[in-house]
Amino acid sequence: MHSQAHTGSYYAATVNAPTDYPPLDGDQRTDVCIIGAGFTGISTGLFLAERGYQVCIVEANKVGWGASGRNGGQLIHGIPGEKVIARKLGKDIEEVFGELRWAGHAIIRERVEKYSIDCDLKFGYLDVASKPRHLRAFEIDQRRLQAARFPHELRLLNAADTAELVGSDVYVGGLVNMGNGHLHPLNLCIGEARAAESLGAKIHEQTPAERIVHGPKPQVVTASGTITADAVVLAGNAYHLLENKLRGSMFPVNSYIIATEPLADDVVARLNPRDLAICDQNFAVQYFRMSADKRLLFGGRASYFGHDPDVIKRSHVPKMLKIYPQLQGARIDYAWGGTIGVPVNRVPQLGRTGDNVYYCQGYSGHGVNTTHLAGRIMADAVAGTLEHFDMFANVRPVIVPGAYRLRRPLVSLAMLYYRLRDRL
Ligand SMILES: Cc1cc2nc3c(=O)[nH]c(=O)nc-3n(C[C@H](O)[C@H](O)[C@H](O)COP(=O)(O)OP(=O)(O)OC[C@H]3O[C@@H](n4cnc5c(N)ncnc54)[C@H](O)[C@@H]3O)c2cc1C
Numbered sequence: 001m002h003s004q005a006h007t008g009s010y011y012a013a014t015v016n017a018p019t020d021y022p023p024l025d026g027d028q029r030t031d032v033c034i035i036g037a038g039f040t041g042i043s044t045g046l047f048l049a050e051r052g053y054q055v056c057i058v059e060a061n062k063v064g065w066g067a068s069g070r071n072g073g074q075l076i077h078g079i080p081g082e083k084v085i086a087r088k089l090g091k092d093i094e095e096v097f098g099e100l101r102w103a104g105h106a107i108i109r110e111r112v113e114k115y116s117i118d119c120d121l122k123f124g125y126l127d128v129a130s131k132p133r134h135l136r137a138f139e140i141d142q143r144r145l146q147a148a149r150f151p152h153e154l155r156l157l158n159a160a161d162t163a164e165l166v167g168s169d170v171y172v173g174g175l176v177n178m179g180n181g182h183l184h185p186l187n188l189c190i191g192e193a194r195a196a197e198s199l200g201a202k203i204h205e206q207t208p209a210e211r212i213v214h215g216p217k218p219q220v221v222t223a224s225g226t227i228t229a230d231a232v233v234l235a236g237n238a239y240h241l242l243e244n245k246l247r248g249s250m251f252p253v254n255s256y257i258i259a260t261e262p263l264a265d266d267v268v269a270r271l272n273p274r275d276l277a278i279c280d281q282n283f284a285v286q287y288f289r290m291s292a293d294k295r296l297l298f299g300g301r302a303s304y305f306g307h308d309p310d311v312i313k314r315s316h317v318p319k320m321l322k323i324y325p326q327l328q329g330a331r332i333d334y335a336w337g338g339t340i341g342v343p344v345n346r347v348p349q350l351g352r353t354g355d356n357v358y359y360c361q362g363y364s365g366h367g368v369n370t371t372h373l374a375g376r377i378m379a380d381a382v383a384g385t386l387e388h389f390d391m392f393a394n395v396r397p398v399i400v401p402g403a404y405r406l407r408r409p410l411v412s413l414a415m416l417y418y419r420l421r422d423r424l
Contacts, residue, residue, distance in 0.1 A: 003206035004061045008309060009070050009336040010259040010291060011186035016118055019063045019190055024204040024225040030056040032382055033220045033229040035209045035242065038068035039185075039367060040360050041235035042192045043107070043375025048382065049199035056227050057193075057201060058220065060208035064189035066239045067367060070338035072257060072287045072299045074277040075181040076125070077102050079373070080364040081347030085395060094148050100388070102179065104369030107376065108188065115198075117191030120292040123152075125180030126276040128162060128171040130422075134281040138175040145177075152179035166278060167271035168323045182277035182289050185368060208241055214354040231382045234359035237367075238341035243353060249343060249397040250362045251414070252407050256337040257299035258316045259291065260330045268294050271324065283418035285365060286319060296320070296327065302337075303415040305408055309335035340365055344398035348374065350381075351393045358382065362397075 006012035032048055034041045037059035045055045059065065078101045086093045093101070112121050129135045138156055145154055155176045157165070162174035193203055212232060213219040220227045236242065238252045263271070268290060272278070277289040286300040298320045304311060312335035321328055343349055343362040348370060350360050360378050363370040381389040400410070 003208070004065065006062055006065055006186075007070055007307065007336045007338070008334060009186070009257070010295065010297065010334040011069055011184060013334065014184070014293070015190065016187050017190070019193065019205065021063070021203040021205040024058060024207045024222050024227070026225045028056060028202075028225065028227045030054045030202070030227055030229050032056070032231045032233060033058065033227045034233045034235055035220060036066070036235035036237065036239070037063040037193060037203060037205070038066045038235060038237060039189055039371035040237060040374055040378075041233070042189055042196060043372050044233050044235065044360070044378040045201050046111070046192050046196040046199070047375050047379035049196045049201045051379065051383065053382075055196065055201040056229070057196070057203045058207040058209050058222060058227065059203065059205050060241060062205050063193045063203065064186045066237060067338045067340060068189045068371070069186035070257070070336060071185050071368060072277075072289070072297065073182045073185045073368070074125070074279060074287055074289065075105060075108065075183060075368050076279070076366050077105065077177075077180055077369060078366065079348065079370050080366045081343070081345060081395075084345050084347050085391065088395065094144055098148070100373060103376065104372035105179070107372040108183070111192060111195065112188070115191060115195040117188060117195070119188040119191055120184040121181065121188075122183070122275060123178055123181035124274055124276040125177045125182075126162075126165055126278045127175045127177065128166060128278055128280050129173045130171060130280055130282060132172060135173045137281065138173070142175060150179065152177065154178070165272070165274060165276060166323075170323055171280070176276070180277065183368070184292065211242065212357060214357060216356075218354065218357050231356045231358065233378055233382065234353070234357065235361070237361045237363075238339040240361070243359070245353070246349075246359055246361065248401075249349060249399050250341040251344070251411055252339045253301060253342045253411055254305055254337050254339055255299060255301050255365065256304070256312045256316060256335070257297055258313055258320065258332050259334040260296045260327065261333050262294045263296065263330070265294070267326070271296065282422040284415065284422055288320075295333070296324070301415065303412040307337055312337060340367070344400060345395070347395045347397075348392055349397050350374070350377065350389055
């Protein structure tokens with residue numbers, strides 16, 4: 001296992017202050033050892049450190065190296081798979097989840113204020129509809145949120161009003177939601193890591209966990225030392241290097257983003273006058289927004305599995321130009337990708353591989369919010385409060401034999417199937 005530097009993303013290029021935590025050296029003892037320093041691991045670690053636990057986080061590469069430092073930065077409410085859980089319990093989503101659907105937003109907002117994290121957090125979101133059936137889904141969402149006394153602007157738009165906000169007439173309508181938003185995910189993740197460190201958490205980068213010795217005091221073994229803990233939390237998500245069983249229960253799906261050069265103010269004023277994060281409703285989803293320095297960040301899925309920036313540009317530029325032909329000729333400064341863990345039933349997977357070894361993974365494309373909630377749930381679980389943990393843990397993951405080994409052909413097939421469905 002060789003440690004890697006950050007991918008060539010816009011985020012890595014604009015990080016406030018790069019991290020340089022020392023690799024583990026020798027044997028340590030701690031209350032909780034966390035494996036993986038993405039949002040799941042860091043959020044869990046920060047909650048535990050705030051509650052006075054000794055925490056040690058080992059990261060194979062860099063803080064925020066995985067999906068957490070590469071994503072679209074779209075802060076979206078709701079929990080993937082919530083419908084599955086609500087249906088299982090025979091209740092409405094709001095009844096089961098209520099504030100939990102927004103908990104990640106509140107956690108992020110509080111941390112940004114409390115720890116002065118500079119991560120371009122901004123509220124404002126627009127779901128766009130490519131088809132009338134998407135609009136019908138927006139109406140249901142709007143009714144549900146209004147019934148729950150949603151405190152922010154929530155407005156259905158017709159095609160003309162949507163075009164005003166998107167600077168493009170390719171959509172049939174939209175739903176403005178000023179409770180959702182966008183942010184610089186790598187700066188958030190690093191800011192939270194520094195907050196945890198300020199409360200005594202130890203972080204070791206370039207320290208892949210190689211195995212776990214289970215027992216009353218589980219031990220995390222790395223090439224340069226061991227950590228013995230009362231509890232271990234596995235937070236490697238789609239980049240998991242351990243525990244084959246966990247890798248096989250979700251599909252690793254890649255998503256890719258391009259970033260244009262900074263655009264002129266008058267262009268930005270036409271493309272996105274309210275500075276909203278925008279997302280369509282297709283399975284092969286497209287999402288885009290302006291960065292703080294006025295680049296268009298344009299993302300979408302692909303069945304490609306590599307990381308060649310030229311291939312990513314060739315795939316994404318034509319898609320971007322279909323929406324924004326006026327960007328023909330705009331320079332593309334960055335192109336990168338990352339891997340999302342997608343469980344078959346979409347329900348985030350929280351559970352244990354031993355009495356005191358927990359895991360938490362599989363948020364599909366909705367991880368910015370959900371990982372922060374997950375951090376709170378995992379910290380509660382370690383402290384002995386299992387109510388929310390059990391709600392997820394009681395849903396059995398759907399296991400597809402060979403899901404990890406055969407991931408490329410299976411994901412390519414699934415992408416093809418859903419692309420066809422998107423056309424209907
Ligand atoms: C391109 C892209 C766009 C996305 N856009 C959005 C979006 O706009 N909004 C949204 O809500 N979600 C989005 N997502 C999803 C979201 O980013 C993820 O759900 C979330 O970041 C997962 O966080 P995590 O901490 O669980 O995993 P990760 O961030 O992937 O972190 C896992 C970490 O564990 C480490 N690790 C793994 N194994 C070991 C080991 N054995 N030892 C030590 N370390 C280990 C890895 O190096 C990695 O750093 C997107 C994802 C991608 C890839």
